[in-house]
Amino acid sequence: MYPRIVDIPLPFEIGGLDSLTVYSYGLMVVIGVLVAAWLAARELDRFFWNGRLPGVKVPVPPEEQDGGREKRRGRNRRPPMRTASPSVLMGTIATIAIVAGIVGAKLFFILENLDLLARDPVGTIFATGGLTFYGGFLLAAASIVWFLHRYDLSARTFADAIAPGLMLAYGIGRIGCYLAGDGDWGV
Incomplete structure (x- = not known):
């Protein structure tokens, strides 16, 4: 397996690190998120144009x-608004999902392993590993539903639109697990 793809030497040392390591799992997760966000944006456009x-x-x-001239006088005047496809929110939604997903994955790992937390609290909280998929999924989903509620968008219809991208992202992330040597059954 190939857990480390490349070590990029840094011109100076940062916090004891002299190189930047690119791991296969992290790279595949990033690729999965980008592909899922792109596909979800296309689906949201399609759902918007279909009504x-x-x-x-x-x-x-x-x-x-x-023509670019600013006509707003005073600070409290709101800029003019227009209606756009919900896909314009995809960057914000992806950012919320990434942050909430990592926090939720770590929290659920800690809740599952309270004995590790009791033995080594700092090591358990700040360890690079220890992420639980369903913890990340649950907190990311709850955070996105809260965000959608602010824009009066249906969470069910939105979930229907982003489901294909999520499945594809999960599969790409699983490929990253296999590349890192962390696959099922010790493969």
Whole structure:
């Protein structure tokens, strides 16, 4: 297996590190997230144009307002809004999912291994390993549902739109597990 893809030497030492290591699992997770976000954005566009999801209100960029001239006087005036596809929120949603997923995965690992936490609290909390998939999935899903509620979007329809991307991302992440030598049955 290939847990480490490349070590990139750094021109100076940072916190005791003289090289940046790219791990196969991390690379595959990043690829999975990017592919899932791209596919989910395309599906959200399709759902928006088919009328299954409503549009979201987003500010009109200043360059599109009266030839780029700023007409707002005073600080409290809101910029003009326009309706756009929910896919414009995909970058924010992906960021929320990544952060909440990592935090949830670590929290559930700690809850499953309270004996490790009692023996070595700092080592358990700050260890590089110890991530539980379903913990990350649950906290990321709850965080995204909360975010969607703020924009009055249906969580069920949104879940329907992003499901193909999530399945693909999970499969790509599993390939990363095999590349790292952490596959099922010790493969």
